[in-house]
Amino acid sequence: MGKRIMIVDDSRALAFQVSGLLEDTDYEVVACCQTGEDAIAEYENIWPDLVTMDIIMPGMDGLETAHAILEEHPSAKIVMLSSLAYDETLHEASKIGAKAFVCKPFDRDELINTLERVLAEP
Amino acid sequence: METIVSRAELEAMFDQTLQEVTCRVGGIRLHQGGAPLEGEVYTVYVRFDRGLHSSLCLCAEKSMFLRLTRFMMRREEVTHQDMEDFAKEYFNVVCGHIAAKLYETTQMAYRFSVPGFCSGRYQLEGHEEQLVLSYSGDQDEGAQMIHLIPIETPSGDWAGLCADQAGSLALD
Numbered sequence: 526m527g528k529r530i531m532i533v534d535d536s537r538a539l540a541f542q543v544s545g546l547l548e549d550t551d552y553e554v555v556a557c558c559q560t561g562e563d564a565i566a567e568y569e570n571i572w573p574d575l576v577t578m579d580i581i582m583p584g585m586d587g588l589e590t591a592h593a594i595l596e597e598h599p600s601a602k603i604v605m606l607s608s609l610a611y612d613e614t615l616h617e618a619s620k621i622g623a624k625a626f627v628c629k630p631f632d633r634d635e636l637i638n639t640l641e642r643v644l645a646e647p
Numbered sequence: 648m649e650t651i652v653s654r655a656e657l658e659a660m661f662d663q664t665l666q667e668v669t670c671r672v673g674g675i676r677l678h679q680g681g682a683p684l685e686g687e688v689y690t691v692y693v694r695f696d697r698g699l700h701s702s703l704c705l706c707a708e709k710s711m712f713l714r715l716t717r718f719m720m721r722r723e724e725v726t727h728q729d730m731e732d733f734a735k736e737y738f739n740v741v742c743g744h745i746a747a748k749l750y751e752t753t754q755m756a757y758r759f760s761v762p763g764f765c766s767g768r769y770q771l772e773g774h775e776e777q778l779v780l781s782y783s784g785d786q787d788e789g790a791q792m793i794h795l796i797p798i799e800t801p802s803g804d805w806a807g808l809c810a811d812q813a814g815s816l817a818l819d
Contacts, residue, residue, distance in 0.1 A: 535761055538719065538729075538736035545721075581739065583761050608743020609758070611750035629740045630672045 527553040528644055531573035533564040533590060534606070535582045539629075543577060543606075546633045552640060561585030565593050568601070575644055578623070580607040580614065588617055595622045602643050606631070652752055654778070657794070660752075662780055664744045665705070665792050672737050673715035677790065681783030684708055684791065689730075690769035691738040691762055698757035699749065701777070702795040704769045705738055711788035735762040771795050 530552050532540050540557040547554060556571050558564040561582055568576070576594065580587040591603045603623045607614070610628035618626050624643040627635060662679065669675050689712055692704035709730075716725045716733040725733075739762050746757035763769075778794035 536732065536736045536739065538732040541720065541732075542736075581743075581759065581761060608740040609746055610743070611747040611756075613750065613756045629743065630668070 527551045528574040528640070529553055529555045529571070530640070531556045531558065531564070531567065531571055531576045533558045533561065533576060533582075533587065534579035535559045536579065539579065539606070543636070546636055550637060552637075561587065561590030561593070564590050565597075568594055568598065575602045575604060575640060577604050577606045577627075580605065580609050588614070588621060591618070591623050592621045602646070604639055604643055652749070656752065658778060658780065660745055660748045661703075661778070661792055661794065664748060665741055665780070665782070668737070668741045668744055669715075672719065672740055674718040675711065675714060675788070676785040677782040678785075679780060679782055681781050681787075681789050684789045686710075687766075688768065689734070689764065689766055691734045691764050692769045693738065693742050693759040693762050695742075695746075695757060695759045697759075698746075698753075698755045700797065702769075702771055702774060703742060703745070703759075704793040704795065705741070705790060706768050706793060707790035708788050710786070711784055711790055714784070714786065714788065731764045735764055738762045769793075769795075773798055 528551060532543055532554060534540055544554045555573055556567055558567050561584055578587040578591050587605060587607065594601050594603065605618045605623050605626045606629060608629040610626060615626055625639050627639050666677050669677050684706065685708060687709040688706055689709060690704050690706040692702055694702045712730050712734045713725065715737055716730045717723055719733045720729060742759050746759065749757050774795040775798050776793050777796040780792040782790045784790065
């Protein structure tokens with residue numbers, strides 16, 4: 526059975542791109558949330574295998590959202606997808622408990638290899 | 648603590664990042680120079696609200712945003728809404744990389760707003776154009792990267808980044 530992915534990004538473009546890269550793979554995009562607040566609410570309805578999370582979003586940013594989801598669901602697997610890839614954000618994402626950080630722009634192999642690695646973790 | 652980034656360093660960061668990201672994300676090779684913008688133009692912009700209190704814009708001819716969108720979507724037929732959405736995502740990547748480069752130099756964290764998109768040249772009240780870099784694309788699309796900084800108030804209050812007399816930029 527395919528792995529169920531929830532995308533959290535205010536950008537319709539990013540959701541389009543990620544969905545396209547995951548076509549014809551074992552990954553199924555089951556939800557796209559445009560705000561952190563929606564993502565927190567949807568997580569318990571969807572129970573995705575993995576969440577991809579942007580950082581810059583209106584309202585709650587991605588780091589706050591990831592933190593909120595992981596506080597409630599410590600086993601959640603969250604991969605940050607952002608262009609804000611510098612030491613402070615990488616460190617903060619890691620401290621919160623995000624499993625990986627993929628810097629935009631990324632290609633299909635980078636994305637799929639990261640998803641595979643994170644989903645293989647216990 | 649105040650960290651100084653020279654105007655030349657800032658200009659080099661903007662230029663290098665814009666050229667690299669535009670080529671990788673949008674498949675467009677930009678080179679500096681070129682004629683004034685012509686025809687229908689749009690602007691994609693962000694406001695830096697942590698580390699650098701200013702705004703950064705890319706004002707470009709519609710042909711550049713359309714080409715960028717077609718490349719990113721890998722399809723010929725695109726709508727105006729597609730153009731807006733993909734221009735914003737592209738500029739988000741440009742600004743993220745600029746923030747990362749600024750961090751390398753200053754060891755300060757930078758954050759910016761969700762990108763906006765508008766028709767014409769972006770005007771921001773209380774701000775002036777401090778840096779304008781002009782480009783031509785490899786199919787002659789015109790574009791300008793514009794750095795807007797707050798104008799000093801009569802009371803002398805000043806929020807953010809300004810050019811000092813030595814031509815350096817003070818980032819709070």
